[in-house]
Amino acid sequence: xxxxxxxxxxxxxxxxxxxxxxxxxxxxxxxxxxxxxxxxxxxxxxxxxxxxxxxxxxxxxxxxxxxxxxxxxxxxxxxxxxxxxxxxxxxxxxxxxxxxxxxxxxxxxxxxxxxxxxxxxxxxxxxxxxxxxxxxxxxxxxxxxxxxxxxxxxxxxxxxxxxxxxxxxxxxxxxxxxxxxxxxxxxxxxxxxxxxxxxxxxxxxxxxxxxxxxxxxxxxxxxxxxxxxxxxxxxxxxxxxxxxxxxxxxxxxxxxxxxxxxxxxxxxxxxxxxxxxxxxxxxxxxxxxxxxxxxxxxxxxxxxxxxxxxxxxxxxxxxxxxxxxxxxxxxxxxxxxxxxxxxxxxxxxxxxxxxxxxxxxxxxxxxxxxxxxxxxxxxxxxxxxxxxxxxxxxxxxxxxxxxxxxxxxxxxxxxxxxxxxxxxxxxxxxxxxxxxxxxxxxxxxxxx
Ligand code: ACM
Ligand code: ZN
Numbered sequence: 001x002x003x004x005x006x007x008x009x010x011x012x013x014x015x016x017x018x019x020x021x022x023x024x025x026x027x028x029x030x031x032x033x034x035x036x037x038x039x040x041x042x043x044x045x046x047x048x049x050x051x052x053x054x055x056x057x058x059x060x061x062x063x064x065x066x067x068x069x070x071x072x073x074x075x076x077x078x079x080x081x082x083x084x085x086x087x088x089x090x091x092x093x094x095x096x097x098x099x100x101x102x103x104x105x106x107x108x109x110x111x112x113x114x115x116x117x118x119x120x121x122x123x124x125x126x127x128x129x130x131x132x133x134x135x136x137x138x139x140x141x142x143x144x145x146x147x148x149x150x151x152x153x154x155x156x157x158x159x160x161x162x163x164x165x166x167x168x169x170x171x172x173x174x175x176x177x178x179x180x181x182x183x184x185x186x187x188x189x190x191x192x193x194x195x196x197x198x199x200x201x202x203x204x205x206x207x208x209x210x211x212x213x214x215x216x217x218x219x220x221x222x223x224x225x226x227x228x229x230x231x232x233x234x235x236x237x238x239x240x241x242x243x244x245x246x247x248x249x250x251x252x253x254x255x256x257x258x259x260x261x262x263x264x265x266x267x268x269x270x271x272x273x274x275x276x277x278x279x280x281x282x283x284x285x286x287x288x289x290x291x292x293x294x295x296x297x298x299x300x301x302x303x304x305x306x307x308x309x310x311x312x313x314x315x316x317x318x319x320x321x322x323x324x325x326x327x328x329x330x331x332x333x334x335x336x337x338x339x340x341x342x343x344x345x346x347x348x349x350x351x352x353x354x355x356x357x358x359x360x361x362x363x364x365x366x367x368x369x370x371x372x373x374x375x376x377x378x379x380x381x382x383x384x385x386x387x388x389x390x391x392x393x394x395x396x397x398x399x400x401x402x403x404x405x406x407x408x409x410x411x412x413x414x415x416x417x418x419x420x421x422x423x424x425x426x427x428x429x430x431x432x433x434x435x436x437x438x439x440x441x442x443x444x445x446x447x448x
Contacts, residue, residue, distance in 0.1 A: 002042075006030055014105075015070035018042055020062050036166040037103055041067060044101075044429075051433035073354065075326055075377030076407040077106035077170070078400065080392075081336075083113025083181075084202070085384040086132075086148035091392060093161055098397070098435065100165035102404035107162050108237065108379055110172045111150075114180035114199035118149045119171070123222045124186065131181035134198035141388070147198075155230050163232070170289070171231050174239030175220060176209040176273050183207055189216045191251035202385045204242045211273045212253025221280050228284040235304070236281050240274050241291035271297035278303055289326070292318065299323055306379070308334075311359040319371035327354045327378040333403055335396045336383040339442045346440035349402040350419055353411060354378045377407050397430060397437035398423050 002025045009030040010017055016038035017028040027038035045062045049055055078099055080087060087095075096107055111119045117131030133147035150158070159169050179189075180199040187194025191210040199205055209216045227236060245266035248254040254269065263269050271294065278288035278300045289304040292314035299305055299321060307314035310329040318325045328334075332352035339345045355372055358364040367375070380396070380403040387395050401423045406414075423440070430437045 001025070002027065004029075004035060004038075009034065010068050010070065012070040013074065015068070016041070017069070018065060018067040020045070020065050022064070025062070033105075033166050036100075037069070040101060040103060041069070048429035048432045051429050053434065071103070071408045072410055073375065073377030073407050075106060075379070076104045076404065077108050077326065077377070077379035078104055078396075078403075079108035079110055079172075079328075079379055079381040081110040081113070081382060081384040082118050082150075083110055083116045083174075083178075083384075085388050086116060086118060086146065087384075087389055087392070088148075089150065089154050089158060091389050092158055094435070095392065096158070096162045096165060096167060097433075098393075098400070099167055100162075102401060103166075103408060104404060105167060106170055106379065107167050108170045108172060108381075109158075110174075110237075112172070112174045112179065112182065112239075114178050114205050115202075116147055116149075116198065117181040117185065119155065119173075119227070120149055120151045121223050121226050122152075123226065124219060126185035127182060127223075129185070131185040131198060134181070135200045152230060159231060168233035168235075169231055170233055170235050170237055171227055172237035172239055173220075173223060173227060174241075175277060176211060176240070176270060177204070177243035178239055178241070179209055180205050180207055183209075186219065189213065189219060191247040191254060204244060206244050206246050208243055208247055209273075210251060210253055211248060211269050212251060212255070212257040217276060220277060224277065224280060225284065228281065228286055234286055235289055236286045237289040237306070238274055238277055238281075239291060240270065240294045241308070243270055243293065245270075265297075267297035269297070270294070271300060274303070275300035295321065304376070307357070308381075310357055313357055313365070315357050315367045315375065316371045319367070319374040323374065324376050325371065325374050326376050327357070328381055329357060330381075331359060333378060333380045334383065335380050335399050335403075336386065338395075339439060341442050344399075345442055346399055346402055346423060347416055347420070349399045350405065350414075350416055352378070352403060352406045354406065355411070378403070393430075393435045394438035397435060398426060398440060399438075401426060 004027045009028045014033045016034040018038050018041050019026040029035040029038055046060050117127045121127050128149040132149040162169050183190045184196040184198045189209050190207050248266045258269055281288050292305050292307045295317050305318035305323045306326040308328045308330050310331045315325050315327055337344045355367050356364050357367055382396055
């Protein structure tokens with residue numbers, strides 16, 4: 001039999017122990033998260049065939065073990081960009097399954113982009129009626145019109161599904177940039193008045209929310225109110241990355257705002273904009289997360305900074321400014337990059353170390369003890385300009401396992417041959433689960 005008990009449970013929010021002896025299996029934990037991890041570890045010791053949709057009845061044998069385990073960081077996340085390409089609820093749930101199996105704790109759901117607005121907002125129906133649909137992008141997509149969005153029922157379904165598996169869903173509503181789909185829906189929120197089409201080109205786009213227009217804030221507060229109601233987790237990601245300031249420089253309303261608020265420049269205006277939104281979220285009991293560009297105008301107090309630009313030493317900078325940090329250096333954790341040569345293959349991603357930053361390999365430096373105390377953990381990211389639904393798992397597997405390993409396990413004892421063997425052994429399990437994994441190393445395409 002299997003005994004679940006809090007007696008003799010190891011200390012720590014997510015700590016657990018598993019004992020397999022002739023007399024039976026004992027799972028010890030002091031928290032629901034600990035029991036989930038103990039159960040997952042037991043499942044990982046069963047034969048891969050149990051992952052199939054129709055496993056045989058057994059009996060299964062498990063090796064005799066005594067395991068006591070706890071994670072290095074609490075924030076072990078994965079971002080899925082559903083803005084560039086819409087991903088079905090079924091696909092999203094499969095992603096959550098994989099995250100749960102590798103003991104991730106956060107699903108970062110990137111829901112709004114220049115190329116699509118993906119979340120139903122009752123007060124502003126144009127956001128999805130117009131903003132969820134676009135023409136083909138990049139010229140090589142599977143449909144002439146692309147799009148889709150999540151209804152409130154879809155979102156509640158995904159949130160509950162993830163919660164049952166120990167994963168908090170962190171929604172991202174991008175502002176003040178990456179919002180062309182919203183501007184196509186409500187052009188009066190822009191500096192120029194439009195008109196706009198939902199964007200079909202990738203990249204960074206000039207049109208952003210007008211910071212001088214009070215209606216911008218009324219609409220965004222309405223959006224965030226509905227978002228805060230839908231997602232029980234205490235965090236909302238506000239984006240704030242890649243915001244060109246050209247429109248603000250030329251806009252009379254934005255100039256007036258800068259004067260009235262006695263702001264130094266457009267970077268300060270961005271901080272003012274985000275602070276307003278972060279304070280609104282605070283009144284709803286939520287903390288804002290922003291990408292590291294928010295440091296350029298000074299990040300509002302209490303905001304969590306997600307550091308992605310490795311060369312900016314963003315983790316250290318954010319920690320010095322008193323912010324908690326999530327580390328997502330693009331050069332290790334952006335799984336949207338393919339495997340080319342050595343860079344971004346499985347072995348490279350396994351080199352990701354959350355306490356090191358810089359552009360690899362020559363500029364790497366430790367973040368220091370103060371920043372280490374501020375480090376909540378890290379996230380892998382899948383941006384989907386080049387990926388549609390069938391491509392998601394071959395793109396992220398098996399490399400996601402290396403990110404999971406680096407966020408869970410202590411740095412001491414980290415060894416590539418050991419990890420490599422364990423990661424390759426997962427292939428049978430992924431196959432049994434019907435998940436297509438990609439290669440671990442670069443393979444030259446066949447010559448014609
Ligand atoms: C980002 O990659 N723009 C966060
Ligand atoms: Zn403006």
